[in-house]
Every structure is written in structure tokens, then in C-alpha cells.
Amino acid sequence: MEPFEVQILGCGSAKPSTRHNTSSQLVSLRSKLFMVDCGEGTQQQMARYHASYARLGHIFISHLHGDHCFGLIGLISTLGMLGRGHAQSLHIHSLPELEGLLRPQIDYFCREMPYEVVFHPFSYDHAEIIYNDRSLTVQTVTLAHRIPCCGFVFREKPTPRHLRRDMIDAYEIPISHRGLIKNGADFVTPEGDVIPNERLTTPPTPPRSYAYLCDTAPTETVVPFIEGVDVLYHDATFATSDEGRAQATHHSTAAQAAAIAARAGVGKLVLGHFSGRYDDERPLLDEALAVFPNTVLAREGMKIEVNKNCE
């Protein structure tokens, strides 16, 4: 099975702290690398964790607060310096306003850059699939923040059934038939016997899914969109003791994040977007664990495997 992995580059909130970087993470599936949010210092975090600049093709920006996008211009500039060629465009998915804010800087600072930056604007007020390739879709989910803000759900597409080597050999099934059988067809022998597909194959690996819901007040409206995802990264800026502050700033407490995870029946919850006021996020973890047992704290550099029944 191809690895489906999330790596945290930054899981702090807006104010600079020495504990955390501002928001960014990498989602890796097969040979493709996606970025979600790009706070200041993201390119240096990529260097620190030896992430591949070359594989990065698409960046999804959840909302236009600086701690989620101020790292874009530096990353765009660096990709040019590292020799990214004209054949490899960089795609940025965000609110339409972002291009107007970034394009003048790209034109000025990166005028000798050989590759192109392509902006893909989308509306934040309804859920839609904004990315779709052979193996993956990315869908937006409208969140409840001070400004238009969305989450992203990465869903692997269903994969074919697995051929049973022993049966392929026993029935001497020609290569030309195998694709159909992977997709569920039965096999008819030269003698006219019908061999049902279930004898020839094992079930496909269930498609995996990951949801990123950062910068949001707790909101039930997200539940149908993230139901049963394998891994959920959720805003947990504050502890319950600071719930008033969470409400005022349209963020969530760790316990609220866990309640959403429980309601949506996700596999695993990753808490993130920590306020700089905490020197230790253990109390946030504890309050979430009381509500949803399979919870971990995000930390910079951490890799999370996206699998069924994530441990």
C-alpha cells in the first residue's frame, strides 16, 4: 500500500513563540506532495525536516490570516532559486483575493523565475471538490472563524480489488483479462465455466482520508463532511480553562475538538494550532483524551500515517 502521510511543519497560532511555528503541513500520497497552509518560516521547516521541494505541486490555503500564508512568497522565491523548471508550475488554491495580494510581489521579487505560479480561486461559502486527480480528491468544508475560512478533506479514491496470485495461476487467466477482474468482473473459462470474482480477488484496501480543520469554533456543520475520516487535525488553540477566549476568537478548546472527533467517528484526532500561552500542552491532551481516546498532540516534524484504524 502506498504511504499516505501527513507531516506537521507548524502547529502554533499567530503570535510568535519559541515552542511552535505558524501553521503549515505536508500531505504526501504516492509520489505527490501537497501543502496545507504556509505560515512564515515554512520553507525553513521544510529544510529542517528534509522535505522535498521538488515534489510539491499544490498548496491549499485555509484562510487569509497571516499566520497561514505569510510564508508563501519566500517559498515561491526559493523554489525558483532551487531551479524549479518551467514545466513544473506551482498551484495555489485559495480565496480570489490572494492572487491580487501576492502577484505584485511575485512579479517584482521573482521576475527571473523560470516556473509559473497558478492561482486557483474558490469560494469559501460552500463545500466543493477543488482538486481531483487519479488517486485523490480534496474537498473544502466551510468553518466558523472570524473571516471566511475552510477546512480540507483529502480522500483517496477507491482502489481496485487485489488479484489472488494462486487463482490467476490456477485458471491461467490472460493478462488482458486481469484489469476487468480487478474491477469486479467474473472470469469465464475457455470451457464456459463462470468463476465468480470473489474467488479470484480479495477486497480492495479501503480508501483512506484525512481532514484538516484549523482555525474554527466548534461547529456541528462539519460532521457530515468528516464522518469516518481516518485522521482529523482540529483546532485546539485553547484549554477549557480559557474557553471564553476561544469563543471570543472563534477558536476551539481541546475538549471541543475531541467532541467533534467523537461525533464524526474519526479514527484518530490530532490536536493543533496551540496558543503561545501554554508552555506545556499536556493539559490540552488530557482534556481531549477524556472525550476521545485516540488523540495525540501535534508537534513540529511529526509524521502521521493515515491508515484505517490508525494507531
Add this chain to the structure above:
Amino acid sequence: MEPFEVQILGCGSAKPSTRHNTSSQLVSLRSKLFMVDCGEGTQQQMARYHASYARLGHIFISHLHGDHCFGLIGLISTLGMLGRGHAQSLHIHSLPELEGLLRPQIDYFCREMPYEVVFHPFSYDHAEIIYNDRSLTVQTVTLAHRIPCCGFVFREKPTPRHLRRDMIDAYEIPISHRGLIKNGADFVTPEGDVIPNERLTTPPTPPRSYAYLCDTAPTETVVPFIEGVDVLYHDATFATSDEGRAQATHHSTAAQAAAIAARAGVGKLVLGHFSGRYDDERPLLDEALAVFPNTVLAREGMKIEVNKNCE
């Protein structure tokens, strides 16, 4: 004597590395804090080294390459979040183009910000004093880089002579006369005796000076502007073994930086703007030491006292 101090926040060059941050430093004199250049991640470096956001009033940008200014928008935004009031403007001194590139982002991302950002454009093609207060001037020096680029020379203003307490008491000199005497006047006693100033005072502390010449090919034209400065920070991107690369990119080798320091008779040389290709800058230090003995390597967090006969 009031401290005059430089603190390095970043001394690497443009490409991200795990050894260094991009260019930025703080110059502190009396109660004032100045910033020179502001690469991406500067605000986080300030947090790391507990620098005062509140004291920062003026930022000087040497040229419009991203590794010298991409940290501005994040810093501007953070100062707003930290509650900087409308009475405390932030002043940015740079090429006129910078305001056009940053203002739309300030208007969008920092629209609720209570304080004002004031841009002070200047021309990079001739040396001029661009900042002048009671105790300090900042003068530009034209450098030799790929794009318009300047250095900055911080010069403390001459201070008054020091009164000798014993003489003040012996001659019972009234408070109203002391200011004149500090500025060189003699004292005439009620009996008509003239007491020469040299008996009443000791010489003033010689004014101190600091020059920042980053991102430049070695150029003799700077020498008259930095002659005798106490501390010189100079581009030392490459070792002599990479001199061809230095020439192609309009940077200096460490040995070339040391030759400029020697020609200008500075007190101390600080090497900086290191290429990410070196895992260890010791060879750069060695080649500079062979030319100019009082040389050190910059490193993040380092504080450099600006004093006569700097050790």
C-alpha cells in the same frame, strides 16, 4: 556609558538552511532599538532572543531581495497583535518601491491594526544621512550588488566633556554654568580668576560607530565612508575557494571582507551572510584572520558591543 550593541538575528544567505536564518539584526543605542534588514522568520528570532518588540522604532532595508525583507509583513502584523498603540508608528527606510509592494498587504492583513507604518524612501545611488536624532545618525553607503543595494553606517554623535566632580565642588560652580563647561567653556570665579576648561573636565567618550555592509562585491569605494568605524559587519558569503561564485553573484569572500576592513582601519570585523554550502564557517574565519586579526564569525543570537578598541 550607554550600551551600543548589535545583535545578530540572521546571518545566512538566501537559500534556506538549518544553520542560519536570513538577514536581520538589531542595533541598540540608549533606549532605542533599530533593525537592519528583515528576512523571513525575523519576528520569531526576536521571540527566541527575547528582543523588545516595543522599543523597535525604525527598520532599514538594504535592498529588495526577499531574504532581506520577506519578514516585514509578519513583523508588522505581530506588532499590531501585541498591542502597539497609535502613538507609536513604525518607520521603514528603503527604496520607494517597497511601499507599493507592502502597502496592499498591510491594508488587507492588518486593517484593524492601531498603529501606523510610515515609509521613508531614499535613493540608493548616493550616500546620504537618512536618520538623525539627538544621539545618532545613520548614513547610507552605495554597495556593488546585482540590484541597487546600500550599507548603513550608524554613528553616535559627539557627547559633551565629563565634569570633574572634585573641581565642581572646589570652585563651587553653580548648576547653571555646568552645561556650558561640559561643552568646553572656561569658568570665571566671582574673584575674576579664569579656570581653564581642561582643569574642570575630562575628555568626552569618543563617539562610537558601526557599519553594516551586507550583500556586496568587495569595493574600495566604501572605504572613505567606513574609515575607522569600531565594528564592521561585512558580506563574507563565500570562501576564497569559491571566489568565482562570489564574483558571479556580486558577493565577497571572507578574505576580501578582511582586506576592506584592513584598508578602512576598522576596530573589529564581523563576517556574515554565509552561503548555505558550508557546514562549518571556520575556514572563512581562518582566511579572514590571516588578513585582519580582529575578526569574528557572526552567529544567530550573538551580541556585539560597539566600543573603541573593540575586543
